[in-house]
Amino acid sequence: MAIQNSAIVIDTHADTPQRFVDENFDIGSTDPRDAGHISLDKAQRGNLGAEFFSIWVEPETNQGHFARRTMDLIDSVYEQAAHHPDRMMMAFSVADIERAHKEHRLAALMGIEGGHSIENDIRLLRDYYRLGVRYMTLSWSNTNEWADSSGDIDDPKVQHHNGLTDFGKQVVLEMNRLGMIVDISHVADKTFWDTIAVTKAPVIASHSSARALTNAPRNMTDDMLRAVAKNGGVVDVNFYSGFVDEDYRKTSEPIGKQAGDAIKAFEEKQKAEGKSVTYAEIEHIQREWADKIPRPPFKSLVDHIDHIAKIAGVDHVGLGSDFDGVSGQTPQGMNSAADLPKITQALLDRGYGAEDIRKILGGNVLRVFREVERVSHEMQAQSH
């Protein structure tokens, strides 16, 4: 706990904003029955210093109004911070994160998950930056009009671009100029390599694990890990059981398909009755199916941190939980942000020193963010 409490702990991905908007969830909740991963109490118990709240727009149900949903989710994070000014604050910079840490408040940052949110408009990208968004994942599981995704790369019905289009490259450079961190989680392999070739600042994988250990197409190969290290970036390990445990991934595949069918049936039924479907309702169905599979051991999660530290180096690994976005499917013992100190304990048990652990817990992300800010200032000075 001494190490945990001396660190600025940063998690780069939580889907809690879906709950803020769809369930009116209050982050100040102390309800013991709440199965959510994030609350101010849970964050405090785990000494979580900064959270990048995910601004994720489901691309099918929000077809035609991606920007509106993006705005609603952004608003929801501000509203939570406004309701709890003594325990939480909006943060837009490294300096803000450090100030929040000193004041024992949770720093709330925002990252857009999926380039479709910008509706192919570079001006909208700049507006999101002005509203405080500090990273953007170039794609979610859906290929958009300028970046291929790993989620549908094998689907012949989807029009692909062989990575990033020229506009996609322009988006990356504009993010560099603005000081918005480029996030390569979810993207197709070719999109990753195109991004690495184009970006002028370090990138992050906000919530990705290692493919050598768990063969999910959305995890990163060892070559990619080494490329992120060379780029000065950081890979933040995703806690989702299906991305950190190969046995779980294999078992969950058929069950995931059954859950998908059940969700589709539910959506059609609601549609026929003229009702909309919320993320919470979908999560509820997913959870029912997921509960049929035994949770993998805690060790699986730590194996991924360890592997990335060995392949990319200890300066290039961090935490990207995917809290509140995985239907409760995390390894045993990882039930909420309050359990983050268990990672510190596990790393100590494996021989990691305090300084390296502090880097993994948040120091590496802070270094990348600082460098992104520096590159941005430099690019803006050059354009004057």
Ligand SMILES: [Zn+2]
């Ligand atoms: Zn995601």
